[in-house]
Amino acid sequence: RALDDEARAARPARGTRERLGGTGTVAVCTARELLAAGRTGAAVRAVSGLVDAPDGEVDPLVRVEAALVEACALVRPGARRLDAALRRALDLAAPERxxxxxxxxxxxxxxPALVRAVAARRDELGERLRGMLDRAEGAPEPVPLVEPLTERELAILVVLPSMAxxxxxxEDFFVSVNTVKAHLKSVYRKLGVSSRRDAVRRGRExxxxP
Known part of the structure; x- marks a missing residue:
């Protein structure tokens, strides 16, 4: 029974998974953290199976995000598959723009590769992205985190937009309220914010x- 309790505590409960739109969202967020740490192989493994999952099993947004993780992992000198990976992500995103x-x-x-890929599209998504990329040109990039979030901190951060x-x-993570408060305090400190709203905004930046 103790082992069962440990297994339950190690993963979000069903309520959290439903608010996240499935465990794929957590996998994508974890993969982004791994990419930021330079662990491209681990990032790709984190989203393994999401892009090719049967229709209806993975939220379309999660599928697109997973495809972008795979594309980001190809950003290196001589990565010939990058353009194809981006086209795939764009094709997945096109039906719902x-x-x-x-x-x-x-x-x-x-x-640079995205600008090329978008320029070749003649659909509504391509037109929309061309305008958005033009407006974003020259905008300052958000300052990256100095201290990365832990896996549990990241999972809690992803829950915050749900207003839980x-x-x-x-209850969803099988921990005490004080533990949640401690995680949130650490999340706020690492993100340089003081409220949930700002934490979500910074997380999206x-x-x-998602």
């Missing part, structure tokens, strides 16, 4: 919150 993932700071290193209370978060 999901533009925001392509403007995240998490994919800023893709910009500290009590609800504690950094590309770790």
């Amino acid at each position: 999901l533009a925001r993932p392509f403007l995240s700071v998490a994919v800023h290193t893709l910009r 209370s500290n009590v609800e978060i504690a 950094l590309g770790v919150v």
